[in-house]
Amino acid sequence: MNFPPSPRTFSATVMAAAVAFALAGCAVGPxxxxxxxxxxxxxxxxxxxxxxxxxxxxxxxxxxxxxxxxxxxxxxxxxxxxxxxxxxxxxxxxxxxxxxxxxxxxxPTAGVSAGVDRSRSNTNGVKIGNSYNAGLQGSWEPDxxxxxxxxxxxxxxxxxxxxxxxxxxxxxxxxxxxxxxxxxxxxxxxxxxxxxxxxxxxxxxxxxxxxxxxxxxxxxxxxxxxxxxxxxxxxxxxxxxxxxxxxxxxxxxxxxxxxxxxxxxxxxxxxxxxxxxxxxxxxxxxxxxxxxxxxxxxxxxxxxxxxxxxxxxxxxxxxxPALTLSASGGFNGASLAQWFDTPSRVWSLGAALAETIFDGGLRxxxxxxxxxxxxxxxxxxxxxxxxxxxxxxxxxxxxxxxxxxxxxxxxxxxxxxxxxxxxxxxxxxxxxxxxxxxxxxxxxxxxxxxxxxxxxxxxxxxxxxxxxxxxxxxxxxxxxxxxxxxxxxxxxxxx
Known part of the structure; x- marks a missing residue:
């Protein structure tokens, strides 16, 4: 079962966004x-x-x-x-x-996706079933x-x-x-x-x-x-x-x-x-x-x-370093009817900080x-x-x-x-x-x-x-x- 984000997780994400906005006022270079x-x-x-x-x-x-x-x-x-x-x-x-x-x-960039899968599994017996998913994704790299x-x-x-x-x-x-x-x-x-x-x-x-x-x-x-x-x-x-x-x-x-x-x-x-x-x-x-x-x-x-x-x-x-903020949400279930049930709802929030430490003098x-x-x-x-x-x-x-x-x-x-x-x-x-x-x-x-x-x-x-x-x-x-x-x-x- 999926739960909404905890206050600590949500606060960290908001803090990362706030820091990004605060730093966005500076621009390197002459x-x-x-x-x-x-x-x-x-x-x-x-x-x-x-x-x-x-x-x-x-x-x-x-x-x-x-x-x-x-x-x-x-x-x-x-x-x-x-x-x-x-x-x-x-x-x-x-x-x-x-x-x-x-x-x-x-x-930011945003996109939508939808798909259907048919698969076979051997967990608790051989099962063949369909899986339906749809979602909305977005990401933003603050300047x-x-x-x-x-x-x-x-x-x-x-x-x-x-x-x-x-x-x-x-x-x-x-x-x-x-x-x-x-x-x-x-x-x-x-x-x-x-x-x-x-x-x-x-x-x-x-x-x-x-x-x-x-x-x-x-x-x-x-x-x-x-x-x-x-x-x-x-x-x-x-x-x-x-x-x-x-x-x-x-x-x-x-x-x-x-x-x-x-x-x-x-x-x-x-x-x-x-x-x-x-x-x-x-x-x-x-x-x-x-x-x-x-x-x-x-x-x-x-x-x-x-x-x-x-x-x-x-x-x-x-x-x-580059900071990337991302978010996604959607539905995933064995049938389209299950999309409206709470367990079929999925979401994610994230922040990633990346820095190149060696590039052979490229930069x-x-x-x-x-x-x-x-x-x-x-x-x-x-x-x-x-x-x-x-x-x-x-x-x-x-x-x-x-x-x-x-x-x-x-x-x-x-x-x-x-x-x-x-x-x-x-x-x-x-x-x-x-x-x-x-x-x-x-x-x-x-x-x-x-x-x-x-x-x-x-x-x-x-x-x-x-x-x-x-x-x-x-x-x-x-x-x-x-x-x-x-x-x-x-x-x-x-x-």
């Missing part, structure tokens, strides 16, 4: 402190961007500063369909699930030394790092797409430049042919004019190859096959260059200290440091491994911060230098265009050779092409600077549901 960085007070490179306010960039739509509706639409498509973003989004969901796995360690709490800290830091990785992947795709698109438009400008140039060269060829027919020009002038025209036409054809490659890259970034994607060229417009120059935005760089909060790759590296720090606590908790090795991983994460974090500073400084310097270079190049274009007009007038008047005309025209084309390419370099550098300062992203998002909301939005738009 508490996390962000690694200190020697952050400069200001950037070295000067420029009109240094004193701007970082908040001027819209964190969700920074590309709109370029004022191009086509670019806006392409980046929205990339946000929804780019496969690299989907990979990062899936990895973020995986990291969140890993954090939930760690959090499940706070709770006395903080192993579960450190695991949860590591899981949460890992999911936050993955959320920052998702933001970094999205920012990288957006910046790459913006650069490819702007470079394609620069190629359109160059194609328009060559279209106007070849038309001018064709008129010059006609002029030399007329002069030769009149007997006032040499046959070599005609050959020189024809050679110049064909060279320009060949260079114009080469631009189409560059444009096709950029168009294919944009198609892949937006999640489409190149064969099904077409981006129409801008209409020929002599004012196109000035319009794109007007679209070159002033880019706020902020202060160096802002970079620690505004770059998702830096935030990810910092969260990996926090994750590694928590894993040290998980490793150190293995040096302490020490795990602890050393966790400490080394933390040191590596700290070094990686600091290197990422330094790399971020370099990217900002590089692009600030590039924009500053290109701005000065563009001013000088515009003056060179104006001078070469004047020289071209004067050379043509002198050739018509018979006071200059056609070689002078060719030299002036070649210089004018070279200077105009350089000016357009300078604009392209300015646009690309401005995108690179926006990316380098985080695109307006802020690490405070890691404490909210922004990444999860972005994930749900991506899933909804792709279902």
């Amino acid at each position: 508490d996390y402190v962000r690694p200190a960085m020697d952050v400069p007070a200001a950037y070295k490179e000067t420029g009109p961007w240094k004193q701007a306010q970082p908040q001027q960039i819209d964190s969700s739509n920074w590309w709109e500063v370029y004022g191009d509706a086509t670019l806006n639409g392409l980046i929205q498509q990339a946000n929804q369909a780019n496969q690299n973003i989907r990979v990062a989004e899936a990895q973020y969901r995986q990291a969140r699930a890993a954090g939930d796995v760690a959090r499940a360690g706070f709770w 006395i030394w903080g192993s579960v709490r450190r695991s949860v800290e590591a899981g949460d830091a890992g999911s936050q790092a993955s959320a920052a990785d998702l933001a970094a992947a999205r920012l990288s795709i957006q910046a790459t797409l913006a650069q490819d698109y702007l470079q394609l438009r620069i190629t359109d400008l160059l194609k328009d430049l060559y279209a106007r140039t070849t038309a001018a060269y064709a008129r010059s060829l006609q002029l030399t042919q007329n002069q030769y027919a009149a007997g006032v020009a040499l046959r070599s002038d005609v050959a020189l004019a024809e050679s110049q025209l064909k060279t320009a036409e060949a260079q114009a054809i080469d631009l189409q190859a560059q444009r096709s490659q950029l168009e294919h890259a944009i198609a892949i970034l937006t999640g489409k096959a190149p064969s099904g994607f077409n981006l129409a060229a801008l209409p020929a417009d002599t004012q196109m260059l000035s319009k794109m120059q007007a679209g070159l935005p002033p880019v706020p760089a902020g202060l160096p200290s802002d970079l620690l909060e505004r770059r998702p790759d830096i935030a990810s590296a910092e969260r990996h440091v926090a994750q590694a720090n928590a894993n040290i606590g998980v490793a150190k908790s293995a040096f302490f 020490r090795a795990h602890s050393d491994q966790a400490i080394a991983a933390y040191d590596a994460a700290v070094a990686q974090y600091k290197q990422t911060v330094l790399g971020g500073f370099q990217e900002v400084e590089d692009n600030l310097a590039t924009l500053n230098v290109l701005d000065q270079e563009a001013i000088a190049q515009k003056q060179a274009v104006q001078a070469s265009q004047l020289a071209e007009r004067l050379a043509l007038s002198q050739y018509r008047a018979g006071t200059a050779t056609y070689l002078t005309v060719v030299t002036a025209q070649t210089l004018a084309l070279s200077n105009e092409r350089t000016l357009v390419q300078l604009l392209g370099r300015q646009l690309l550098a401005s995108v690179a600077l926006i990316k380098a300062v985080g695109g307006g992203w802020d690490a405070s998002r890691l404490n909210g549901d922004q990444a999860q909301n972005d994930t749900q939005h991506t899933n909804k738009t792709t279902d």
Whole structure:
């Protein structure tokens, strides 16, 4: 016959649970402190961007500063369909699930069982009979030394790092797409430049042919004019190859096959260059200290440091004993009807304390491994911060230098265009050779092409600077549901 637990047994079990709860307030391992960085007070490179306010960039739509509706639409498509973003989004969901796995360690486990046995015994004669049983079991390992709490800290830091990785992947795709698109438009400008140039060269060829027919020009002038025209036409054809490659890259970034994607060229417009120059935005760089909060790759590296720090606590908790509390209850009888009789009721309560006394140095090795991983994460974090500073400084310097270079190049274009007009007038008047005309025209084309390419370099550098300062992203998002909301939005738009 089964009896309820004695007061002494019950008191011991309650005492063990109380001790477990009391000890559950401590957690072994170091508490996390962000690694200190020697952050400069200001950037070295000067420029009109240094004193701007970082908040001027819209964190969700920074590309709109370029004022191009086509670019806006392409980046929205990339946000929804780019496969690299989907990979990062899936990895973020995986990291969140890993954090939930760690959090499940706070709770007890419970299970049910039921069974039937048929057996033969020789006690007091041969007997064959059935036995029926059903029960409920539960166990709980209190988090006395903080192993579960450190695991949860590591899981949460890992999911936050993955959320920052998702933001970094999205920012990288957006910046790459913006650069490819702007470079394609620069190629359109160059194609328009060559279209106007070849038309001018064709008129010059006609002029030399007329002069030769009149007997006032040499046959070599005609050959020189024809050679110049064909060279320009060949260079114009080469631009189409560059444009096709950029168009294919944009198609892949937006999640489409190149064969099904077409981006129409801008209409020929002599004012196109000035319009794109007007679209070159002033880019706020902020202060160096802002970079620690505004770059998702830096935030990810910092969260990996926090994750590694928590894993040290998980490793150190293995040096302490583990307490397991268990309970079970149920019914066991020769028939189902006997389950409701008192003798068929069974139960048990227990507490077990276990400690490993020898493991061949396994726990020490795990602890050393966790400490080394933390040191590596700290070094990686600091290197990422330094790399971020370099990217900002590089692009600030590039924009500053290109701005000065563009001013000088515009003056060179104006001078070469004047020289071209004067050379043509002198050739018509018979006071200059056609070689002078060719030299002036070649210089004018070279200077105009350089000016357009300078604009392209300015646009690309401005995108690179926006990316380098985080695109307006802020690490405070890691404490909210922004990444999860972005994930749900991506899933909804792709279902």
